[in-house]
Structure formats: C-alpha cells, structure tokens
Amino acid sequence: MVDRLVNSEANTRRISMVESCFGTSGQPLGVPGRVLVGEGVLTKMCRKKRKARQFFLFNDILVYGNIVINKKKYNKQHIIPLEEVKLQNLDDDAQSCNGWLIKTASKSFAVFAATNIEKKEWMAHITKCIEDLLRKSGKKAVEEHAAVWVPDGDASTCMHCRKTQFTFVNRRHHCRKCGAVVCGPCSSKRYLLPSQSSKPLRVCLHCYEELTSAQKQTANDHNIRNNADTSGEEDTDDEDEANKTVESHDLPKFYE
Numbered sequence: 001m002v003d004r005l006v007n008s009e010a011n012t013r014r015i016s017m018v019e020s021c022f023g024t025s026g027q028p029l030g031v032p033g034r035v036l037v038g039e040g041v042l043t044k045m046c047r048k049k050r051k052a053r054q055f056f057l058f059n060d061i062l063v064y065g066n067i068v069i070n071k072k073k074y075n076k077q078h079i080i081p082l083e084e085v086k087l088q089n090l091d092d093d094a095q096s097c098n099g100w101l102i103k104t105a106s107k108s109f110a111v112f113a114a115t116n117i118e119k120k121e122w123m124a125h126i127t128k129c130i131e132d133l134l135r136k137s138g139k140k141a142v143e144e145h146a147a148v149w150v151p152d153g154d155a156s157t158c159m160h161c162r163k164t165q166f167t168f169v170n171r172r173h174h175c176r177k178c179g180a181v182v183c184g185p186c187s188s189k190r191y192l193l194p195s196q197s198s199k200p201l202r203v204c205l206h207c208y209e210e211l212t213s214a215q216k217q218t219a220n221d222h223n224i225r226n227n228a229d230t231s232g233e234e235d236t237d238d239e240d241e242a243n244k245t246v247e248s249h250d251l252p253k254f255y256e
Contacts (some may be wrong), residue, residue: 002059002132005035005255014255018056026077035059038125040118040252041067045099047108047174048152055111057122057254058082059129062102071250080104082130084142087123103145105195106193108179110148114249125254146196147179155181160204175204177211 005011014036015028019029037057044053044064054074056063060082065074080102090099090110098119099112111121134141150159158164164183166172173187174180176196182204189208190200203211 002035002037002129002256006033011035011255018063021072021074022077023073023075025075026065027068027079029058029063033060037129038122038252038254038256039121041114041250042122043112043149045112047149052110055122057129060133062126082126082133083137083139085126085128085130086141086145087126089123101148103148105142106146107143107196108146108148113252118252121252121254144195147175147177149174149179150181152181157181160186160206173202175205176201176208177207180204182194200222 012030015030018036019026023064025142029203037059039054039056041052041111042055043050043062051071052067053064054067062080062082062085064080066076068075081104084104084106086103088101088103090096090101094097096112098114098116099110100119100123101108101110113122130141155172156166158166159180163213164170166181166183166185170183172181173184175182175187177191178194185206187202189203189205191202191203191208192200
C-alpha cells in the first residue's frame, strides 16, 4: 500500500498539511519517495511528567511535536530517522499501561497509547516501516541506543550516592550514558558519546569509570596487536511550557 501512495495526490496533500501545521518552526517534509503512513496523539514520558505529543509516521522518518492547537498548529518539531529506531515493549503496571520504548542512538523515551489496540497498531506499523526501509536500503539496524532517562519524580535522592536529597538548591541531573538521576558531585565528569553529541556530555561517576576503563583496555589491546604484528544535547521539549490540553481523544489514522 505504501508504494501505491508514493506519487498520489492524497499523500502529497497530507504531507503538505503536516508542513503547514508546523509552519516556519518545522523542516520541509515533502521529499521524493516519502509517504505519510499514519498520525495520531501519543503520550510521551518527558523529564518531569507525561505530555501529549502529535506523532507522524512516514515510511522513512518518525516526526513528533508539541500540540499548540489540536489538528491545526504544532511546534518544536523532532525528526527521527527510522533506520535508527528500535522498539521495546513495556509491560503494564499499576502506574502505566499501553506503553513502549522508542530507542535511538541519540535519544530514547517511552510513549503510551490510549488503548492496547492503538498500541498494537502503532508498534506494528512502525516495525513494518523499519523492516521495509532496512530491506530496501541494505543497511543494518543500529545496535547501540541511548539510555532512557529516569523521570525526575522517580528519584527524590541521588541514584549514585544514595545520600543527596534533591531540593531547589541540589538540582537533579541525568547521566547521559545510563539515564540515572544523580546529584552534581556524582555527575561532575563529562565524556564524549559520539552517537549523542559532538561535545562531551554529563555522565555519572560509575559510568565514567566504566567508559574510561574500557577506553584504556581498547588502547592496550590495540598496542598489543600492533606489537605482535610488528607492522547527548538533549531534546529540549522537556523544559517547554505546558502545552494545550487535548480536549478529546481521536483515534490514530493509518493510510492503507
């Protein structure tokens, strides 16, 4: 079905509508071969709380943004190449249900659908798009993904030292390697994580020790081989102003 929609007027019109809803705050989305597969509202777990986000699934990218006016205006557009995406199911518990992880090399986060049926639809369509994209491009799936950040509300004390209590003075920080909520002294180190940023990022002391040890071991292994041969920053949507409440729940649309 996706291939039949590539050059259709309906697909061109849908993509144009998405572009107009983002306006000048978004990037152009109409490129040759791109198809809008589906769209709908999902609840995204942000740093401090869950927030409704509008998601658009294309055959090569996943786009989401903040809802300013439902179905009319969105901002803070984020574009994720599907070839980097890996989905991971989340089991239901007392606090949440119908959720799964969207994991990429630079950022990973949890999303939640309104119903289990919608969850299955989203996961099935995203998985199909990823499989088709990798098959056609001949590329391999990304193996290393960024950690999912622990929400601020889940940690009242530092997850590293287990002592520092968070207050207005003692701020929460996130380790970009493991996603733990840590205090300033326990995350005073920075390390280059190329998949997330071109600049060194904040990491906890535990991850810093592991990363530097692994780096030294790699260097030692390299030296041994030579002698023998003799020859992320982060997505800023977590800090935005509270978005407008979506008054009613609309079912996601998948164009097939």
